[in-house]
Amino acid sequence: MSETTENPIREAIAEAIRDHEVILFMKGTPERPACGFSARTVAALEATGAPFAAVDILPDPRIRQELSALSNWPTIPQLFVKGELVGGCDIVVEMYESGELADTLGVEPPAEAPAEAPQAAEPGAPPLQIDNNLVDRS
Amino acid sequence: MPSTDELKQRIETAIPGARAEVTDLTGGGDHFRASVAAPEFAGLSRIEQHRRVYAVFGPDIGGPIHALSLETRAE
Numbered sequence: 001m002s003e004t005t006e007n008p009i010r011e012a013i014a015e016a017i018r019d020h021e022v023i024l025f026m027k028g029t030p031e032r033p034a035c036g037f038s039a040r041t042v043a044a045l046e047a048t049g050a051p052f053a054a055v056d057i058l059p060d061p062r063i064r065q066e067l068s069a070l071s072n073w074p075t076i077p078q079l080f081v082k083g084e085l086v087g088g089c090d091i092v093v094e095m096y097e098s099g100e101l102a103d104t105l106g107v108e109p110p111a112e113a114p115a116e117a118p119q120a121a122e123p124g125a126p127p128l129q130i131d132n133n134l135v136d137r138s
Numbered sequence: 139m140p141s142t143d144e145l146k147q148r149i150e151t152a153i154p155g156a157r158a159e160v161t162d163l164t165g166g167g168d169h170f171r172a173s174v175a176a177p178e179f180a181g182l183s184r185i186e187q188h189r190r191v192y193a194v195f196g197p198d199i200g201g202p203i204h205a206l207s208l209e210t211r212a213e
Contacts, residue, residue: 037205064200073185074192074199075206090208091184 010066013055017080020053022105025067026077030054037089041077043118044096050105081105139167140202145195149174152194163207171207179212187212 017023022045028034030042034056045052057063057076068074071085079086081104086092095101102109142160149158149172156176163169172191179187187210192199199206 037207068200072189085185087185087188091188094184094209 007066009060009062010070013063013067013070016053016055017083020080021082022050022052023080024052024054024077025057025063025080026054027056027058029056034058035076037075038077041079041089041092044092044101045079045105047096047118048102048105048107048109050102050107052105140170140198141167142170145170145172145203145206149191149194153178153190157213163205168202168204169207170203170205171209173209175211175213177213179210182212184210 013025024030024041024045026033026035026038026041028038030046033039033042042054055063057067064076067076067078071078071080073085073088075088077088077092079088079092086095086104092101095104099109142162145160146158149160150156153174153176155178156174158175159173161171163171174187174191176190179190182190188208191208191210192206195203195206
């Protein structure tokens with residue numbers, strides 16, 4: 001059963017996933033991640049040099065609820081590439097370390113394979129931003 | 139508050155033949171890491187393997203279990 005007309009938040013999420021080749025749903029923003037898992041995922045993505053869009057799920061709890069219902073994935077962050085869920089922090093970092101991430105993102109892998117994922121900055125205080133929940137970085 | 143033993147037991151009970159190692163990442167009883175090997179993971183993508191483990195805990199993920207970091211492999 002499709003209830004796209006009944007659920008504007010889920011529809012907006014689905015549209016964002018459709019419209020952005022690489023999109024990360026995270027806690028906080030790439031500049032100010034509000035959770036260590038989101039910070040590590042951002043660090044891995046940024047290390048590949050691939051552009052990505054980011055959505056902060058914190059401003060409205062319904063974003064997380066609808067996202068998880070849509071993706072069948074319970075935790076945040078969630079990375080989507082070309083409309084498909086790639087994974088959360090563990091999978092993204094694992095793929096970064098194996099070099100798969102650059103492939104998946106369609107960028108050249110770093111010349112020297114890194115021994116391990118880049119260190120994420122310590123997450124700052126959770127930003128309180130209500131309207132800045134879709135930042136297009138592509 | 140869930141314990142590492144409880145998580146290990148729930149995974150091994152729910153997934154036939156699974157072997158799980160669970161650690162408490164922070165000592166706070168809510169951020170865990172689990173390494174899980176199970177025969178039924180063979181042929182599943184990483185995403186599907188992780189989903190299978192998350193499914194064991196249902197709404198507890200994001201509830202009492204704030205975070206469950208996973209490493210899975212078929213065996």
